Amino acid sequence: MSFLTLNSLSKIYGNFTAVDAVNLEVSKGEFVSLLGPSGCGKTTTLQMIAGLAEPSAGSVMLDGREITREKPNRRGLGIVFQTYALFPHMTVAQNVSFGLEMRKVGRAARDRRVAEALALVKLDQFADRYPRQLSGGQRQRVAIARALVIEPPVLLLDEPLSNLDAKLREEMQFELRRIQQTVGTTTIMVTHDQGEALSISDRVVVMEHGKMTQADVPAAVYDNPATEFISSFIGKMNNIPGIALRLGIQSSGVILPATDCPATEGEPAILSLRPERITIVPAGQGHLHGVVSARFFFGSHWLFNVDTAVGQIIVSWPNTDGSLPASQGQPVGLSWSPESARVSARTQETSRIDA
The missing domain is CATH 3.40.50.300 (P-loop containing nucleotide triphosphate hydrolases)
Known part of the structure; x- marks a missing residue:
C-alpha cells in the first residue's frame, strides 16, 4: 500500500x-x-x-x-x-x-x-x-x-x-x-x-x-x-547501430548476437552491451575483432578502448590478479554471452546519443 x-x-x-x-x-x-x-x-x-x-x-x-x-x-x-x-x-x-x-x-x-x-x-x-x-x-x-x-x-x-x-x-x-x-x-x-x-x-x-x-x-x-x-546515463554502455536480425543485429557487415530482440527484423536497431559483460579473447576468436587503442587503470578494474569495424568498444576488465589480457596496439577478439546484449529499435534519441 x-x-x-x-x-x-x-x-x-x-x-x-x-x-x-x-x-x-x-x-x-x-x-x-x-x-x-x-x-x-x-x-x-x-x-x-x-x-x-x-x-x-x-x-x-x-x-x-x-x-x-x-x-x-x-x-x-x-x-x-x-x-x-x-x-x-x-x-x-x-x-x-x-x-x-x-x-x-x-x-x-x-x-x-x-x-x-x-x-x-x-x-x-x-x-x-x-x-x-x-x-x-x-x-x-x-x-x-x-x-x-x-x-x-x-x-x-x-x-x-x-x-x-x-x-x-x-x-x-x-x-x-x-x-x-x-x-x-x-x-x-x-x-x-x-x-x-x-x-x-x-x-x-x-x-x-x-x-x-x-x-x-x-x-x-x-x-x-x-x-x-538511461542506458547511457547509468554506467557505461556500448551502443552499436545496425539492422535488426532475429537474434541480434548486422552492423558494418558484422553479425553481432543477442537474444533480447524486440526490434522489428530488417529495421534500424541498436545493440546495447555493458563493458563488463565483454571478454577479451585471442585475435581471430569471439564475435568481433579489433585492436586495443588505449587502456586506463582504475584500481579495481581496467578499461580498454578497442577499435573495431563497428566503432570503438569499451571493455571493463577486473583487476583480480594483476594480469592483463592485452597490451596497447594488440589485435584482440571480443566475446560476450548473447543473453547480456539488448537490441532495441533505433530512435531519434539514439541518434543524438551516437552523435
Missing part, C-alpha cells in the same frame, strides 16, 4: 515545464532515489513534496491525507540539505534538539531523544562540540540526526553527500543506508550520482526533462534500461 503518493505532480515556470505530470507511489519504509542530470526536475519534485515549492498541478498524498497545499512546518517531514545548514553557535546536541524545542517537547523527553539520535549516527561522544570542530562527514551525520530526531513520517535528502570527498562519500552512503534501515523511515533522496543511487536504494526513479522515465529496483534499471538515455 502506498504511503507517499504523487499524482500527476507538475511544476511550470512561465513557458518552462520543470516537472511534468510525475506519478509515483512509495511504500512505508522504502528508500527511493530520484536520479537524473542537472535540470531534470528531481530537486523541484523534492521541494514540492517538502512544501518548499507550490505545484502547478497534481497532488501529494501522505498516509491517505492530502498535503499539497500545507505549509512545510505542518507536514512534519525531515529534510537534509547538501549544505548541512547547522547553527554554528550551537553545540551538536543543541542543533539536534532544536526541532524538538520548536515542537515544545518536554526537557526529559527531548534529552532522551537527542541522545538516541546521536547514538544512532555514532556521534554520542561529540554532543558538546560545535560544527566547526567536526569533519564534513560528522557534520552530515549531525544534519541527519537533527532530521530524524523529530520522528518524521518521511525523510527528504537533497544531494546530502555532494560536499564530501570521494572516499568519505562512499563511506557515508553505506552509513546513511544503515541509519535508514535501523529507523525504518520512508526516505526520498535526490542525487545525480548513479553509483550512489544504485548501491543504497530500494528503488531508483530516473528523471529526464521533467518526466519520470523509469522507476524500478536498481538491478533492473541497470540491466534493463527503459530508454537509450
Whole structure:
C-alpha cells in the first residue's frame, strides 16, 4: 500500500515545464532515489513534496491525507540539505534538539531523544562540540540526526553527500543506508550520482526533462534500461547501430548476437552491451575483432578502448590478479554471452546519443 503518493505532480515556470505530470507511489519504509542530470526536475519534485515549492498541478498524498497545499512546518517531514545548514553557535546536541524545542517537547523527553539520535549516527561522544570542530562527514551525520530526531513520517535528502570527498562519500552512503534501515523511515533522496543511487536504494526513479522515465529496483534499471538515455546515463554502455536480425543485429557487415530482440527484423536497431559483460579473447576468436587503442587503470578494474569495424568498444576488465589480457596496439577478439546484449529499435534519441 502506498504511503507517499504523487499524482500527476507538475511544476511550470512561465513557458518552462520543470516537472511534468510525475506519478509515483512509495511504500512505508522504502528508500527511493530520484536520479537524473542537472535540470531534470528531481530537486523541484523534492521541494514540492517538502512544501518548499507550490505545484502547478497534481497532488501529494501522505498516509491517505492530502498535503499539497500545507505549509512545510505542518507536514512534519525531515529534510537534509547538501549544505548541512547547522547553527554554528550551537553545540551538536543543541542543533539536534532544536526541532524538538520548536515542537515544545518536554526537557526529559527531548534529552532522551537527542541522545538516541546521536547514538544512532555514532556521534554520542561529540554532543558538546560545535560544527566547526567536526569533519564534513560528522557534520552530515549531525544534519541527519537533527532530521530524524523529530520522528518524521518521511525523510527528504537533497544531494546530502555532494560536499564530501570521494572516499568519505562512499563511506557515508553505506552509513546513511544503515541509519535508514535501523529507523525504518520512508526516505526520498535526490542525487545525480548513479553509483550512489544504485548501491543504497530500494528503488531508483530516473528523471529526464521533467518526466519520470523509469522507476524500478536498481538491478533492473541497470540491466534493463527503459530508454537509450538511461542506458547511457547509468554506467557505461556500448551502443552499436545496425539492422535488426532475429537474434541480434548486422552492423558494418558484422553479425553481432543477442537474444533480447524486440526490434522489428530488417529495421534500424541498436545493440546495447555493458563493458563488463565483454571478454577479451585471442585475435581471430569471439564475435568481433579489433585492436586495443588505449587502456586506463582504475584500481579495481581496467578499461580498454578497442577499435573495431563497428566503432570503438569499451571493455571493463577486473583487476583480480594483476594480469592483463592485452597490451596497447594488440589485435584482440571480443566475446560476450548473447543473453547480456539488448537490441532495441533505433530512435531519434539514439541518434543524438551516437552523435
